[in-house]
Amino acid sequence: MPSLAAISTIDFPFKTNQQDVKEYAKGLFAVSFPAVERMLGAFDNTEIVTRNLCKSLDYYSDVHTFQEQNLEYIRLALEYSVKAIEKCISSAQINKDDITDIIFISTTGLATPSMDALIINKMRLNQHVNRMSIFGLGCGGGVSGYAKACTVAKANPEAVVLLVAVELCSLTFLRDDFSKSNFIGSSLFSDGVAACLVMGDNRINKAKHQIKFVGNESKLYFDSQEIMGWNFTDNGFKVLFSSGIPAIIAQNVHNDVSSFLAKYQLKISDIKNFIFHPGGKKVLAAYEEALGVEGDFLKTTRTVMNNYGNMSSSTVLYVLEQFFTHDFEDGYGLMMSMGPGFSCEIVLLQMKK
Template sequence: MPFIAATAKIDLPYKTEQTEARKQALELFSKNFPEAKRLIFAFDNTEIKYRNFCKPLSYYEKPNTFEERNNEYIKTALDYSVQATEDCIAKAGITKEDITDILFVSTTGLATPSLDGMIINKMRLNPHVNRSPLWGLGCGGGVSGMAKANTVAKANPDAVVLLIAVELCSLTLIKSDYSKSNFIGSSLFSDGIAACIIKGDNHKHNNEVTYVGSSSKLYYNSLEVMGWDFQDTGFKVLFSKDIPTFIKEHIKEDIDEFLSKHQLKMSDIKNFIFHPGGKKVLDAYQDTLGVEGDFLKTTREVMNNYGNMSSATVLYVLEKFMREGFEKGYGLMLSMGPGFSSEMVLLKVS
């Protein structure tokens, strides 16, 4: 089976304390959004201590257009994708010429040609690399990308697949949007760039993290739960307060069904590699899954130190597991995203 050879993440230069982001949000919103003072407690209740930002806080105070923000997205995404890829290549003990496939995941900016093409051009990768840009999967994109990367490596045991997730959520902030969803979003979302190398089974390895299977599910009649509303000013964030309720109603049954296909039960899962979403989402998982102990410790620590980086977050969680060590047994990657949807990947850790 395919295996995960290496992971890499980016600690951005403008990592900011949540207290500073809170202070700025109150200043930006209070004049035109009277509820700001009443809702500012949302920043305190996230349990986020630091936010990973690609720009200093002063950047977000200044007026800017969607075009300007998207141009920043392209430049920043390209620079840090290359940096994460170079780090991942070194960790995997390969050369850039070995890469056969690229999957590029993002939902926070637009580019055609897509960023994977720009990365090939800038790094002078093999011009025959197979490219798959994945757009619009939101927070579900990291797990979905991992599933698709492993599918590619399973189909071609000689494959060396590069998976990159880039989300620059801060650059989607519409300064003139004084809605509640934008205010709450400004308490959670951050920027993240992560890369992974997945190899097919023909590559020699004593790797401990192999792919077992995956699941993808779209829930009918839930399109309004999370997404973007595209406006002249840019990407207006949409998400429902009902997400934790949705998780409580569906996720345990979905996980049990997925695991049963592999003759496993929840008790067989030793490593929970979850996308955090936010404190209420983590609480919903904790309440619903009935797993003993602090099984989401690693996920919570990533959220505390980075914020919600959309699709990239779960790859930061995976990187932390890869660096600090797994418990032997099985690992479950899970994230929820627009659609409303769930994505799962089952890993075996030896």
């Protein structure tokens, strides 16, 4: 079974207190958004304490063209991807030439040649690395990307697969968009960069813990395209998400998880470690109510949300990093996230100290 050899995440130098972001947003929206005072409570309701931001708050006070924002996305995505990858390579005690495959996940910027090509060129990785660049999976991308990395490693026991997830959500902020969705987005979304190395069976894994891939499943809910995603405008990416997301999760997640686990003769009660993407406070509450697991089983997920905000696809890898570097229970682990589509991504892990 493919195993996780190393994982690293980025704390940006502009990590900012949520209350400072709240006051800043109040100033930005006050003139053209009459409901701003009434809606400021949204910042507190998230329970986010600090936001991982790739730029200082002053940057967001100006109107930026899509071209300006996207160029900044490419620059910062490359810079911090390299930093995260270098940390992974050092932690796994491998040579960069050992990397056989690279999977790049993002939903918040565009690049052609794709970011994986820019990374290979910048780091002078093996020119024959197999490349996969995936755009548009949104919050589901972290779990989906991890599943794809493990599938590649399962097919090739000699593989060393590099997975990189970059989401610079704040660079999609539209300064002159005074819609409710843009305001709510400004209270929740943050920036994150995560990298991990997944190894095939024939590779020596020097990690202190063993986190092995068992299986995965994807599910697309029909006729739910308007639940979450982007509207692409002349000015850039306009966020789209529905207030009905927690209800969809509450209605479906128990059956989705139960039916998936049944394929491995497992039940929800057999899962010891829950590595979930924190879509927000209400999403976490929907998971808790629907799954009915005793105790604070989403504690690590909630901690990441409180300390970083919602970093789209990269967030679940921050949660995985916390399990990998700190503590977990021996037994099965379940990774899960929901994304545009509307869709669900699940990965089953076997975890041993």
